[in-house]
Amino acid sequence: MTATSLDTCARDVLEAVPLVMHAVRTEMRGNRGADLSVPQFRALRFLHRQAGASLSAAAEHIGVTLPSMSALVDGLVARKLIARGADPADRRRIVLTLTPRGASVLERARGEAQAHLAEKLAALSPEERACVAQAMGLLRAVFMPEEAGR
Amino acid sequence: MTATSLDTCARDVLEAVPLVMHAVRTEMRGNRGADLSVPQFRALRFLHRQAGASLSAAAEHIGVTLPSMSALVDGLVARKLIARGADPADRRRIVLTLTPRGASVLERARGEAQAHLAEKLAALSPEERACVAQAMGLLRAVFMPEEAGR
DNA sequence: TATTGTTATACTCTATAACTATA
């Protein structure tokens, strides 16, 4: 395979990514018991790594505005998947944490989404999957917000 | 690189795709003059290839229900980017076509999104971009709805 | 005055259920 031009690569990403994303969203939305939107899933995943994060930290990581994140959190709190706590050190801040139920819903959603993707990816050869996995790593490095080593 | 397990590959896709998607969405939404949501962009792109498609055909391709597609079309018609026509052969059907303005907005949105992606992808080496491009082709093949050879 | 969140408001996306018109 020869070097690929920037524009060709960008065009390919623009063709393929929305397609895959749609499959992921549809799968997550239809999950019995762990029905989550993609932003909800991302928020839970973030809080799983960064327990006690503030609303601002979460908003920046997910890539939405404060009001959007506030609304997202409202929904997750209403479903008892996360808890809003007070920060004793700075009373302007809130402290967000996953509830046990939130952790279990996250694991379930992740597992089912992964299983569904795996089913599709089974159509590829091991070498092709290696290519996809490598590309995902590259894209993650390119689009990951700042520092975020995980 | 050794063969990658199905689950590893699926997990990597689940990590990276939402990240890239978010960048794409944000870019498109912020486009002066060609401000489009991703579903709107996909709908315009579909009609560019399949001029005169019915609502059902579009809904199936985009992957949404009839009512969702009907609403999506409402918005695009209101912005005069597409036109709803009558099908003389079957009066239940509608015929969807891109207006000249719709075609131009599509090209502009595509160009700007591509340019923005290219800017990010410039951080990769030509070999890495080749890997990404190949992976996108594989994913497109896996997730493309049926026949759709283009 | 600057920062952290929330509320108010307004769109779009999306689904299900119920309905209309045509075949």
Next chain:
DNA sequence: TATAGTTATAGAGTATAACAATA
């Protein structure tokens, strides 16, 4: 009766603008 679309309704995602509380 079956198919193509629309309308009604509802909830989530998202933004900007305006506000409240704390630092």
